[in-house]
Amino acid sequence: MKNISYLVSLFFLLLFGIGFSFSVNAQEIKGIVHELESSQRLREVTVKNLRTNETTETDTEGNFTISGKINDLLTFNQPGYEVDTAFIYQEGVQRIYLVRDSKSIVIDEIVISRLTDSRLAAEIEKAKNEGQVTEASQTRGGLRLSLSRLFGRQSKMARKNLDLLLEEQNNRKVDRLxxxxxxxxxxxxxxxxxxxxxxxxxxxxxxxxxxxxxxxxxxxxxxxxxxxxxx
Structure with missing residues (x-):
C-alpha cells in the first residue's frame, strides 16, 4: 500500500514538474509596430523570429505577440515600408518604427531613439557618405578636398547627424551589458x-x-x- 502511495505521489510530482518546466520555458516577445514619421500604429505587418522561423502579424492596433527570448532577431515586413530587423536585448514591450520606402528621415534625438539597430547602422553609413569632405579626382586620380562638401549645408548636417547616431549606437552597446x-x-x-x-x-x-x-x-x-x- 505504501509503495502504491509512493508511486502515486511520484507521478503527481513528475506531472507538476513537467508543467512547471513548460511554464518557465514558455517565453514570448510582445510589441507594437508604428510608422516612424506619424507614429501611427501599423496593422498586418509580418513579424518573423529568425531563430525559430515562426511568423505572426500585427493586429488592427499594431500589436504582436510571438514566441521568443532575449537575443532573438525579429524581422518586420509590410509592402510600402522598408524591411527592418530588431535585436531583442531587453524585456518589456518592444516598440518598432518602420520607415516608408525611399523616405528620407529628419534626424533628431527622438527619432534616433526609435530606430532599430539595423536601421541605425544604415543611417550611420548614409551620414558617413553624405558627410565626406573628399571626392575622387577625375583628372589626377586619387582624392581631393571638396569645398562644396566641406561647407555645404547637406554635408554639414550629415556630419552633425553622424555624431548623434554614433552616440546612440555606443549607448546601446553599453546598455546591453x-x-x-x-x-x-x-x-x-x-x-x-x-x-x-x-x-x-x-x-x-x-x-x-x-x-x-x-x-x-x-x-x-x-x-x-x-x-x-x-x-
Whole structure:
C-alpha cells in the first residue's frame, strides 16, 4: 500500500514538474509596430523570429505577440515600408518604427531613439557618405578636398547627424551589458530609480568592452552608493 502511495505521489510530482518546466520555458516577445514619421500604429505587418522561423502579424492596433527570448532577431515586413530587423536585448514591450520606402528621415534625438539597430547602422553609413569632405579626382586620380562638401549645408548636417547616431549606437552597446537584469541582480531599485540610475551612471563603451562580470558588479555597487548619497 505504501509503495502504491509512493508511486502515486511520484507521478503527481513528475506531472507538476513537467508543467512547471513548460511554464518557465514558455517565453514570448510582445510589441507594437508604428510608422516612424506619424507614429501611427501599423496593422498586418509580418513579424518573423529568425531563430525559430515562426511568423505572426500585427493586429488592427499594431500589436504582436510571438514566441521568443532575449537575443532573438525579429524581422518586420509590410509592402510600402522598408524591411527592418530588431535585436531583442531587453524585456518589456518592444516598440518598432518602420520607415516608408525611399523616405528620407529628419534626424533628431527622438527619432534616433526609435530606430532599430539595423536601421541605425544604415543611417550611420548614409551620414558617413553624405558627410565626406573628399571626392575622387577625375583628372589626377586619387582624392581631393571638396569645398562644396566641406561647407555645404547637406554635408554639414550629415556630419552633425553622424555624431548623434554614433552616440546612440555606443549607448546601446553599453546598455546591453549595463542592463536592468544585470543591475537588479546586484542592487534593489524601483522602476523610476532604474531609469535615473542607468542614465546617470551609464559607463563608457571602453569600460564595458574590457570589463569582467566582477568589474561590472563592483562598478554597479560603487555607483549605487553614489546614487543613494544624492537622494
Amino acid at each position: 549595463f542592463s536592468e537584469q544585470a543591475i537588479r541582480a546586484v542592487i534593489p531599485l524601483t522602476v523610476t530609480e532604474m531609469a535615473l540610475f542607468r542614465e546617470q551612471f551609464r559607463p563608457s563603451l571602453e569600460f564595458i568592452e574590457t570589463a569582467s562580470p566582477e568589474d561590472l558588479r563592483v562598478y554597479i555597487l560603487d555607483s549605487y552608493s553614489k546614487f543613494k548619497s544624492k537622494k
